[in-house]
Amino acid sequence: MRLLYALLLLLVPVLGVYTFVTADQHGWWFPDNVSTYGPSIDRLFYLIQAMVAITFIGTEVLLAWFMYKYSKRRDDRGVFSHGNHKLEMVWTAIPAVLLLVIAFAQMGTWAEIKFQKGFPDGEFSMDRPIAEVVASQFDWRAIYPGEDGVIGTMDDLENPFEFVVPVDEDVVFNLRSRDVIHAFFVPQFRLKQDALPGHTIPVWFNATEEGVYDLICAELCGWGHYKMAGRVRVVSRPEYDQFLADLDQEWFSNGMEEVQ
Amino acid sequence: MTPPPPPPPNGHAAAPPIHGAPHVAPGEGAPGTVREHHEDHHELGFLRKYVFSVDHKVIGIQFLFSGLIFMVLGGLMAMAIRWQLAWPWTEMPVVGRLLFPQTGKVISPEFYTVLFTMHGTVMIFFVIIPLLTGAFGNYLIPTMIGAPDMAFPKLNMFSYWAMIPAFVCGMAGFFIEGGAAAAGWTAYPPLSTIESAAPGSMSGQTFWLLALTFVGLSSMMGAVNYVTTVVKMRAPGLTMMRLPLTIWALFIAALLQLFALPVLTSASIMQILDRVADTGFFTPTNLVVNNLTPDATGAAAGGQPLLWQHLFWFYSHPAVYIMVLPAMGFASDILATHARKPIFGYKPMVYSMSAIAGLGFIVWGHHMFTSGMNPKLGMTFMVSTVMIALPSAIKVFNWLGTLWGGRIRLNSPMLFASAFVSMFIIGGLSGIWMAATPVDVYIHDTYIVVAHFHYVVFAGSVFAIFAAIYHWFPKMFGRMMNETLGKLHFLGTFVFTNLVFYMMHQLGVAGLMRRTADPYAYEVYAHLQPLNQFISMAAFSLFIWQLFFVVNFFHSLFFGKRVGRNPWQACSLEWAAPSPPGHGNFDRELSVHRGPYEYAAPEADEDYQPQWEK
Ligand code: HEM
Ligand SMILES: [Cu+2]
Ligand SMILES: [Cu+2]
Numbered sequence: 001m002r003l004l005y006a007l008l009l010l011l012v013p014v015l016g017v018y019t020f021v022t023a024d025q026h027g028w029w030f031p032d033n034v035s036t037y038g039p040s041i042d043r044l045f046y047l048i049q050a051m052v053a054i055t056f057i058g059t060e061v062l063l064a065w066f067m068y069k070y071s072k073r074r075d076d077r078g079v080f081s082h083g084n085h086k087l088e089m090v091w092t093a094i095p096a097v098l099l100l101v102i103a104f105a106q107m108g109t110w111a112e113i114k115f116q117k118g119f120p121d122g123e124f125s126m127d128r129p130i131a132e133v134v135a136s137q138f139d140w141r142a143i144y145p146g147e148d149g150v151i152g153t154m155d156d157l158e159n160p161f162e163f164v165v166p167v168d169e170d171v172v173f174n175l176r177s178r179d180v181i182h183a184f185f186v187p188q189f190r191l192k193q194d195a196l197p198g199h200t201i202p203v204w205f206n207a208t209e210e211g212v213y214d215l216i217c218a219e220l221c222g223w224g225h226y227k228m229a230g231r232v233r234v235v236s237r238p239e240y241d242q243f244l245a246d247l248d249q250e251w252f253s254n255g256m257e258e259v260q
Numbered sequence: 261m262t263p264p265p266p267p268p269p270n271g272h273a274a275a276p277p278i279h280g281a282p283h284v285a286p287g288e289g290a291p292g293t294v295r296e297h298h299e300d301h302h303e304l305g306f307l308r309k310y311v312f313s314v315d316h317k318v319i320g321i322q323f324l325f326s327g328l329i330f331m332v333l334g335g336l337m338a339m340a341i342r343w344q345l346a347w348p349w350t351e352m353p354v355v356g357r358l359l360f361p362q363t364g365k366v367i368s369p370e371f372y373t374v375l376f377t378m379h380g381t382v383m384i385f386f387v388i389i390p391l392l393t394g395a396f397g398n399y400l401i402p403t404m405i406g407a408p409d410m411a412f413p414k415l416n417m418f419s420y421w422a423m424i425p426a427f428v429c430g431m432a433g434f435f436i437e438g439g440a441a442a443a444g445w446t447a448y449p450p451l452s453t454i455e456s457a458a459p460g461s462m463s464g465q466t467f468w469l470l471a472l473t474f475v476g477l478s479s480m481m482g483a484v485n486y487v488t489t490v491v492k493m494r495a496p497g498l499t500m501m502r503l504p505l506t507i508w509a510l511f512i513a514a515l516l517q518l519f520a521l522p523v524l525t526s527a528s529i530m531q532i533l534d535r536v537a538d539t540g541f542f543t544p545t546n547l548v549v550n551n552l553t554p555d556a557t558g559a560a561a562g563g564q565p566l567l568w569q570h571l572f573w574f575y576s577h578p579a580v581y582i583m584v585l586p587a588m589g590f591a592s593d594i595l596a597t598h599a600r601k602p603i604f605g606y607k608p609m610v611y612s613m614s615a616i617a618g619l620g621f622i623v624w625g626h627h628m629f630t631s632g633m634n635p636k637l638g639m640t641f642m643v644s645t646v647m648i649a650l651p652s653a654i655k656v657f658n659w660l661g662t663l664w665g666g667r668i669r670l671n672s673p674m675l676f677a678s679a680f681v682s683m684f685i686i687g688g689l690s691g692i693w694m695a696a697t698p699v700d701v702y703i704h705d706t707y708i709v710v711a712h713f714h715y716v717v718f719a720g721s722v723f724a725i726f727a728a729i730y731h732w733f734p735k736m737f738g739r740m741m742n743e744t745l746g747k748l749h750f751l752g753t754f755v756f757t758n759l760v761f762y763m764m765h766q767l768g769v770a771g772l773m774r775r776t777a778d779p780y781a782y783e784v785y786a787h788l789q790p791l792n793q794f795i796s797m798a799a800f801s802l803f804i805w806q807l808f809f810v811v812n813f814f815h816s817l818f819f820g821k822r823v824g825r826n827p828w829q830a831c832s833l834e835w836a837a838p839s840p841p842g843h844g845n846f847d848r849e850l851s852v853h854r855g856p857y858e859y860a861a862p863e864a865d866e867d868y869q870p871q872w873e874k
Contacts, residue, residue, distance in 0.1 A: 005670055008754055009682055015762055027787045028766035041698045048696060052689045055653075059685050062660055067678055070599065071668035077860040077867050079665030083605035083658075091657045092608075096650050102696060103646040107639060109698040114635035137457070137550065179549040180451040181565060183630065183705065187771035187784055190702045196565060196632040197450055198544025214782045218705045218773050220444045222451060222458045223370040226777040 006068035013060040020053075034213070034234070035189040036206040040109045042190070047105060051098055113191075119204055120170030126202045132174040133163055135182035135195040137222050140215055140230030142173075144244060146251075157247045162231045163215065165207060166240040172204040183218035186232055194219055207234040314413035315843060319420050320399030321736065324729075326423065327391035328813075334382035335803055337375050344372055346789075346796035348778040370459050372777040373442035378433075380445030381468065384583070385475045386430065388717060390423065391725050392586040393482055393517070397510045399736060401486055403834035404507050406495025406852065406872075408844040411488040419481035426474035429467045438462030444775065446576075449542035449568050453534045456550040466535055469528045476525045479517050486514035495833065495872075497852035501610075502871070504832045504856040505603065508610050509589025512617045516578045516585075519621070524575035527568060534563070542568045569631055573624035581620045583717055584684075585613055587724030588655060591677045593856075594731050595662050597830045598674035600867055602857040604661030605654075612651035612658075619648040629700045638697050645695035652688045656681060667860070667867075672746030676727035679754050680720055687715030690765065705775075708768025714761045726753075726809070733813075734827045738839040739820030742812050749808035756802035763795050829868050832856045836872045 023029040033042060070078070112118055116126060124130045132143040132151045142163040146155030151174070165171045175184055177195035184203065185192040193203045207213075215230035235243065310318060343352055344367045356365030367375070398416065402409055410416045433440025438459045443452035451457045452465050490503075490511045503511075533539040540561035547554065596603045603609060625633060625641030659681045668674065690712040694700045703709065726749075733741050772785055779785040826835040833852070837845050850872050858869040 002670060005675065008751070009678070011755070012682055012686070012758060012762075015758060019762065019766055023766055023769070026766075026791070028770055028791065030769060031771055031784055041702060044696060045693065045699050045702075048693050048699065052692060056685060056689055059656060059660065060682060063663070063678065063682055063685075066660065066663040066666075067668060067670075070663060070666045071670050074667060076667075077862065078599065078601045078667045080602065080860045080862055081604065081661075081665065082602050082857075083608070083661065087661075088605050088608055088654070088657075092650070092654055095653045096647075099646045099649055099692075102692065103643045106642060106696045106698055110635065110639060110642075113698060113701065114638070136548070179547050180454070180457050181448055185705075185771075185773070187702070192630050192701050192704060194631045197547055198563075198565065199632055201632050214784050216773060216782060216784075220373070220448070220451065220775045223368075223373050223442065225373070225775060226369060226779065227781060229782060 002068055002071045005071075006064045009060065009064035009067060013057045016053075016056060031187045033188060033190060034207055034209040034211070035191065036208060037109065037113055038188075038190040040112070044106055044109060048102060051102065055095075113204075116202060119202065120172055120206075122170050124170060124172045124204075126172055129172045129174045129202065130165060131163065132176060132200075133184060133195075134176050134178060135184070135217065135221075135228075136178040137180065138217070138224035138228040140217075140228070144247065146248065157244070157251050159247055162233055164233045164235060164240060164243050166237045167207055167210050167234050169237075170204060170206045172202055175201045175203050180221050181219050182221045182228065185216040185218035186213050187216070188213050189232075192218055207232075210234050210236060312417065314409075314417045316398045316402050316410045316413065316416055317736070317841065317845075319416055320395050320397075322420050323390050323394030323398060323423075324736075326427070327387050327395055330382050330386040330427075331391075334379055334387055335806070337379040337382070339800060339803055340367060341372070341375050341379060342796035342799045343367070344375075344777060345779075346793040348780065367777075369777045370439065370442065373444075373458070373775070374433075374440045374464075376775055377442050377444050377468075378430075378440055381430065381441070381471075383717075384445060384579070385472065386423075386427065388583045388721055388725075389475070389479065389579070392583065392721065393479065393486070393510065393513060394420070394423075396506075396586060396590065396725075396728055396732070397482065397486055397514070399732070400506055400834065401489055401510060402493070403735070403837055403841060403845055404504050404832050405490060405493060405498055406833045406836075406846065406850040407489060407493035408846065410485045411492055412485050415481050416485050419478045419485065422474050422478035422481065426471045426478065429474065430471035432467045433464035436463050436467070438464050440464045441468035446572060447531065447568075448572075449531065449534065449563075449565050450544070450547060450549070453531060453543050454547070454549050454554050455535075456552050456554055466532060469532045469535075472528045473525055473532075476521050476528070480521050480525075483514040483517040483521070486510055487518065490514075495850045495852050498833070498871070501607070502852060502855045504589070505592035505606070505609055505613075506586070506589035509585040509587075509592075509613060512613050513582045513585045516582050516617050516620065520575045520578040523571055524579075527571035527575070530571075531568065566628070566631060566633060569628050570624070573627045574621075577624040577627065578617070578620045580713070580716070581616055583721050585616065587680065587721040588613065588684075590724045590728040590731070591659065591680045592662075593832065594673045594677040594727050595659055595681075596857045596859065597731070597828050598669045598671060598677070599663050599666030600669075600859045601662055601666040602855075602859055603658070604664070605658045606855065606857065608654055609658055612654045615651040616648060619644055619651070623648055626695055626700070629697050630704050635697075642695055642697045646692065649688060649692055649695070652684075652691075656685055656688070671730075671743060672741065672750060673727045673731035675747065675750045675754075676723050676730065679750070680723045680727060683715055683719030683723060683757070686762075687712055687717075687720055690715065702771070703768055705773060706768040707764045707772045707774055710774050711761050711764035711768060714764070719757050719761060723753075723757075726750075729813070731828070732834075733816065733820075734823045735834055735837075735839050735841070737817055737820070738822060739816055740823050740827065741816040741820060745808050745812035745815075749805070749812065752805035752808070753802065756798050756805060759798035760795050760802055763791060763798075767791060767795075826870070829866070831858055831868050831870045833871055836870065 119126050134141050141160045144157040145151045146157050175195045177197045182195040189205050191205050213232045215232050217228035349366050351365040441464045442458050455461050530541045534541050540563040542565055543561045543563040545561045623645045626645040629638045780789050823839055852871045860867050
């Protein structure tokens with residue numbers, strides 16, 4: 001009986017290690033990263049993973065072992081101890097330092113991703129975003145600025161469902177919502193940002209591989225939340241220019257029809 | 261919902277019932293309660309005694325029963341959620357026909373949002389908080405500090421009765437047009453404030469907010485009582501530093517409620533006003549919802565959706581500690597008693613609980629890292645959140661220290677309490693990833709968060725509640741619970757809990773979003789369906805396995821082995837009272853001579869020295 005309970009408790013770290021080791025085979029791990037800041041996020045994840053794994057396995061094994069060892073039937077009494085000041089100082093100080101290390105290790109990456117001071121300032125910047133991505137129940141659209149480079153003017157180009165960006169370039173876009181809160185989430189970019197009604201939030205990323213990626217709404221936005229899918233298509237620069245030209249064509253002819 | 265009449269006294273020196281009526285509980289005639297006797301003793305009919313009771317024990321048991329009943333309801337909703345996630349849009353066998361006749365026996369996407377909203381609401385506001393503070397807080401505070409009752413017994417009664425409108429409003433949503441609230445237990449506006457945003461945002465959301473307000477009222481009355489009782493009514497000699505950790509925990513949790521609840525109550529009233537009077541506290545200007553421009557978003561709206569999030573989490577983060585501190589207290593008492601050892605580091609335990617409570621007020625922003633809040637603010641919330649893991653770690657080390665060198669009894673309370681420690685380690689550690697802002701950008705609102713809070717709230721607090729029921733059942737009802745059934749209950753519960761919730765971490769790392777009715781439409785998630793089916797199967801097993809507990813609970817209530825005052829040879833004061841304690845709890849004058857955990861003292865005659873013995 002004693003052994004059974006100890007083994008049960010041991011099952012927890014065993015399950016933990018087992019799933020970690022086999023996670024990749026089963027697809028229970030990160031989707032491949034394709035953004036420039038993704039690797040530093042992943043690195044921070046693994047840094048925490050290392051510290052947590054040691055604590056997790058250590059404490060769980062101790063617990064199982066104590067439960068086994070000290071549940072043996074004996075007639076004498078247990079150790080009469082109310083604590084140990086020195087030991088407690090040690091196990092307060094060490095985690096305190098480790099936790100502070102963890103906290104400070106995050107700051108550079110956080111600032112890089114979110115602080116507007118450090119936003120890219122190339123072809124696309126906060127003043128000249130590549131597009132405005134607008135969320136509404138239950139779809140996404142990307143609004144490109146058109147010839148004049150300014151969003152909110154007559155020559156804006158609207159592309160429903162798909163947000164097309166050039167590969168290997170720093171892309172800044174404005175995120176908006178027309179109704180309730182949504183969130184822009186592309187797992188492969190390691191990027192998530194809520195779209196907040198009443199606010200325009202600048203966001204940036206740099207995608208490193210061409211391809212089509214699911215754009216997922218990550219904030220509950222109503223009954224259709226589960227199907228609020230969009231797409232981010234990362235293409236080469238020539239393809240991107242072609243895409244804009246086509247879009248312009250489409251909007252231009254539509255405009256003509258309306259005028260007539 | 262009424263407990264059976266308490267069994268007769270069990271051979272201890274209870275004062276003889278003055279009126280000799282056979283149904284009178286043993287302590288009824290204790291000195292100090294004479295005044296009330298004259299007023300209502302004979303007239304104490306069934307209603308006064310079990311329904312409109314002012315006795316803290318009866319009120320505690322009322323909370324216990326309603327909490328357990330709602331736990332079944334919340335559990336059933338969870339099963340429906342798991343059905344949908346494993347086999348989306350498939351006909352539900354057997355019950356589908358009854359529940360969803362209009363939608364062809366399948367869960368509609370609208371109803372799915374209702375399900376997870378109400379599951380969270382029921383479990384947090386009708387189950388965990390009422391069980392921890394309402395049931396055990398009420399039952400244990402006076403008995404463990406040697407008091408005859410709460411400081412304000414009438415207020416105490418109202419604190420239970422305020423739950424009734426809460427239950428009614430909470431459930432009313434299911435019977436009205438548009439259905440129940442469907443904006444998540446977090447109720448973020450404008451989804452929750454604009455009627456056209458969701459079917460559940462019609463009257464369902466208003467009723468939901470009313471329910472929340474009544475729960476708040478109930479907790480507030482409870483908290484005032486707990487704090488006053490602990491401060492004013494301790495037995496002579498029971499200094500604060502001699503209080504059992506359960507009492508410290510309940511005391512600190514009550515303080516948290518006193519300081520945090522007014523904020524939630526104001527916020528929910530503001531949201532009600534937004535909904536019924538278009539005040540626009542939380543609704544920004546000029547939205548277009550569902551192709552309509554709702555009145556509430558006219559030029560005058562000018563509200564801030566983030567304001568709600570700040571106010572909500574300012575309460576709800578402390579609330580998560582309200583949901584775990586009492587559990588930590590129970591675990592501490594149960595571990596010490598059944599390991600036959602003093603708590604390792606009593607004072608650090610008290611200090612770390614206080615630190616958790618204090619820090620708990622400055623970490624709420626960790627729920628909002630990706631919300632659009634100023635990222636600099638995110639940085640400070642990250643540091644405070646990471647630091648809150650420190651007192652949590654200290655507590656774990658001290659529990660391990662308590663077990664070390666003990667003489668452990670492997671009974672049901674001990675198994676659940678030690679499992680609480682094991683599970684809390686997981687929940688606490690996963691908090692660190694989420695506290696780390698850049699990492700949280702990826703894992704926020706994924707199944708890692710779901711795994712995290714189920715480890716702390718289900719595998720943590722609910723395990724501690726089970727431990728507490730097994731441990732204090734003999735005191736509450738004068739009978740033992742069945743050990744074999746208890747151990748069986750533990751076995752399956754432990755295994756299935758881990759299969760269900762551990763695997764959710766993996767879903768989260770793979771990026772799976774929470775609150776999605778059908779994730780497999782996305783290419784990145786398509787391969788996760790088998791794992792979700794596995795989790796659902798384990799979840800159904802976990803649910804069914806609770807039958808062992810239900811059978812054990814009711815069987816023991818009527819047929820369990822009778823016990824004396826102190827079946828566990830424990831040291832704290834509740835074990836000095838008869839089992840169950842009569843009106844006024846104690847049948848003799850108590851004075852306290854030592855701390856609550858004097859087990860295994862080498863010079864003593866027995867391996868325990870109760871607080872009340874010289
Ligand atoms: C070591 C201590 C803890 C830390 C560092 C921590 C940290 C966090 C963080 C950062 C989040 C937000 C995650 C996100 O949404 O991205 C979170 C969510 C949550 N935590 Fe904890 N936590 C801790 C302990 C607890 C405890 C003890 C409880 C409850 C008893 C708890 C209950 C919750 C709940 C319910 C949520 C999810 C709320 C929601 O979005 O629905 N946490 N925690
Ligand atoms: Cu959504
Ligand atoms: Cu929190």
